[in-house]
Amino acid sequence: MQVDKTPPRIMGLYDAPMWQFLDDDRALRLQCCSDCGTWRYPPGPVCPECLSSASEWKPVSGGGTVISWVMFRKEYLPEYPAPYNVVAVRLDEGPIMISNLVEDPAENVIGRKVTLVVVDMADGVKLPRFKVVE
């Protein structure tokens, strides 16, 4: 999967820190509730469990498990010529993250363990992706 640019990121009021941490130290940090410890993704105003507004941006382990995946065979976004893969990864911390495997899967990857890889896109965006580890 070769892309020159990254399709636009949603940049609401709570979104910038995740991308800033990726830029600064190539680490994926997500909001973690200061009161009950629940991880939150995508970013948002309050903890989904306890509704607390207090959270910290904490680094995730980078580990996860593939729960589904698809191959785009038709082009929808000019930045992403087909074919390319998209995966749904259950992060070890709990939330599901939609992302890509750095290599298109040659076989079914549901249930496979993956680890985070921060990829430098041509336009400078640092994109969290995953690779299969076992």
Next chain:
Amino acid sequence: MRRSAAVIGIGHSDWVADWHRVRAGERPGDCYHYGAVAFRNALKDAGIKRDQIDGLIVGPTTAYERMAEVLHMDVRWGDQADAVLSVLQAVQAIETGAAEVVALVYGNDQRSAGTQYGGPQAMGGDLFLSYVYHAPWGMTSQGALYAMTFRAYAERYGISERDLGHVAVAQRQGSARNPNAIQRKEITLDDYMAARYITEPLRLFDYCLINDGGVALIIAEASIARKLAENPVWIEATGRFDLNRAATSLEPRLTDFYRPAQQHVAQEVFNRAGIGPKDIDVFQVYDSFSVHVPLALEGYGYCGVGEAGKFMSEQGIGLGGALPTNTSGGHLSETYMQGWAHQIECVRQLRGECGDRQVANARRVHYSSDVAGKAVSIIYGSD
């Protein structure tokens, strides 16, 4: 709620003729035009005059005020909603006395206006974040969300892509016998498997059409319906349950396939109607993608969890099968009216107006919709 309101009129635009006109580069009209044509036909079908209507609901693709202006209607109650919620709200308005005769009007020029349901200009992104949030990773389009859902579901229960093909094949049986359908050619499982992938594991025939058109329904309070209509189609029961927790990251689709919501609604509507899945003669499912159908078969208890593939291949969902489903051809093959035309097919089956695709002695039709986390059902019945 039982038999508090009935559908007394149906109408739609000629989306087959308009399909050819649009493909030839014409623009037959805007979304209000399609709504107005459908409304005109629904009035004729109901045999009533416009001034007998005191409530108006318009679909999400048109502004309420402008549609009322185009239809030249002043009413004492109104709203804007999608297909299935329009019916629920019309019934509620009638039951609370807010209105007695409600027109439901939908018009959509999505094909000629080039509406995008994926890619850079994806429609609805501001409402449903899952459409656009994952764009940096190339995840876009509703079809891809359902491809992701189907892969997880197929893996968990051992259902094959060929099993899923039964949906498209069965619906073409109906559309081949439906003069109002855009795709009239029957297909086989081999045709299905030979078609190209769009977002793998979904193929061309798993995707709905995109076309222009309009649909209108007229729903009346029970005593008025009995006076006005020879064959009112009753709204026997409705039910709804929403799953929006963690929806942007697709949690409700990928972990439970919306099943908890559908099971909740199943209990609600079947209890209210005093019947069970075995009493349903025809099943109509919102089918922007084929995947909706097996999930709804399981969610509503027409077969066991994980058994939809077996049910579709052995019992059958086509004409003559155990549970004829989307007999008009549905979104895949008749017309993509975002659930609105399904209401018309429910009414036609119960009136016995379906010609070669008529399900014999149809008395109860179940409509199921699960769009953007809302599982909603209606059970329609005839006298």
